[in-house]
Amino acid sequence: MSTALWLLAVTETTGVGGGPFWGKVAFTSVFVALLLWLILLPAHLIDPTGVRRPWWRSTRFWAILVTSVQIGVYVILG
């Protein structure tokens, strides 16, 4: 969360992006919250069978990747 806020502050002061600050914070926060939820979600709730899969076949990994990209997009283009 703090990294995302720091990035927001940097882009604000350097003039990258340029949308309203609190709007950027709000949009980014939604994805940061989603990221935390995806990281903390217990494994048995994702796959009740308990089968361990390699990272590239893990739906959690790809979901985290998508969410991270979204955070970057809103920080830079917000």
Added chain:
Amino acid sequence: METAQLQYLDMALVAIYLATVVGVGIWLTRGVKTSQDYFLAGKTLPWWAVGMSLVVSDIGAKDMIGLAADGYRYGLVMMNFDFIGCAFPVLAAAFLFMPFLWIAGVYTVPEYLGRRYNGAVRTFFALLWACFMMGTVGTILVSAAVMFEALLGWNFWWSVGVTAVVVGVFTTTGGLKAVVLTDAISCVVLIVGAALICILGLQHVGGWEGVQTTVSQLDWTSHHLHLVLPADHPVFPWPAVLLGLGFVLGPAYWIGNQAIVQRTLGAGSQNQARASYVFCAVLKLFFPVLLVLPGLIGLALLHEQLGDPSQWTEGVANRVLPLLVVKLLPTGVLGIVVGAFLAGVVANLDSYINSASTLVITDLYRPLVPDRTDAHYLRAGQALVVVFLLVGIAFARIIQPVFGSVFEAFQTFMTFFQGPLLALLLLGMLTRRTTSSGALVGMLLGVGTAVALHSVRFVLGAEYTVSYLWVAWWSFVAAVTGAVVVSLFTRPYDEERLRGLVCWIPTREESGS
């Protein structure tokens, strides 16, 4: 009007696409023996095909034309429809909501609502969805007609006729499996075609710098390069985008839309269904660029011809992308892009028609005409596909002159009941206290609020128009409020009745009893 001249190579490419889709679709009709084969593909669909089908069920010609026009008009803010309006709800659906529908073993979203609440809620939403899907089929056909007229000079009836015949041939007999697997082919063609428009367009305008230069020179494009617009922006203020699109319209679409949910219910397992949603989210990272960037390229290339959008007359918005295609694309590439447009139309249309048929048979026809053979419901579903196509064509003719932007029309349809639907789904899945009386009151209050807010402009004048994003948000709030208040004063269902339908009450297998 300037139209594209298809050369033999272009026509050959379009013909190859059409022949492949129709051929694969007809070939897949062989395996359809039961109504579950037809409506849920026998629960055998692979995750990658479902993921691609989810993408093209959402993105069709209406989005290609509408988002390019709105990209020209408003800029990058339109990417929010695929970012906050898609990635966030798709992932929430994959990990939180989809398992309920899967475990409940339902065919449709209203069927889940019927089991969770009662038959009245089920029937109400089934009727609403049937009307919505009819409207959607109409908007897809209008998009096709606009596109083919601008690109090829075809008239309305010829465009609609060709589209309806191509889709009808395999959707009628092949069911969900034919729809999903032909959608996967269409998804590839759509991505290639849209990418070619972006690459050739950027080459033509001097890259991204060329777009930025044009935007900086015009006096009506000050917000075009921002995703988040000021809170006082007249059309897309960020609080309305976040609350209306991100928290209501997006989740309602990805969690409650029958055309979307039905695909995941046809996957081979719950894990495959989740993987299909996540694959869709990965693919959707690229679509905002593929769909909105052509609008900005159009701005750089066509701003002297098309001018300031605030001065546009009816129908100009829908010409941005076709004009760009005609101006940019050489022989061969034009064939691929026309194929991509066609893919968008075919995939979008077959998805909605197949889902509408499933919904009407499962939620309206079966309860009214019970105890018939499975073959009877299968034949009824196939006949309904033809009926939906014909009604969609009639509806397309009616709405064609009314709506300036096809995309706006689609969003307007959605906002009437997306907020209440999401409220009932969330309260139904996440709380055991919500009752059927609460759901009914919440639903009526939510839809009533949406209708009232939409009607404001007809009563007080156009300057009092309420943004559809705010309509979605406040109808959701009204539905939640009504459902919660009435539920507190009515008797809840017992735990056994809600088993497997509510988040905190596990199925018998999970609880070990």
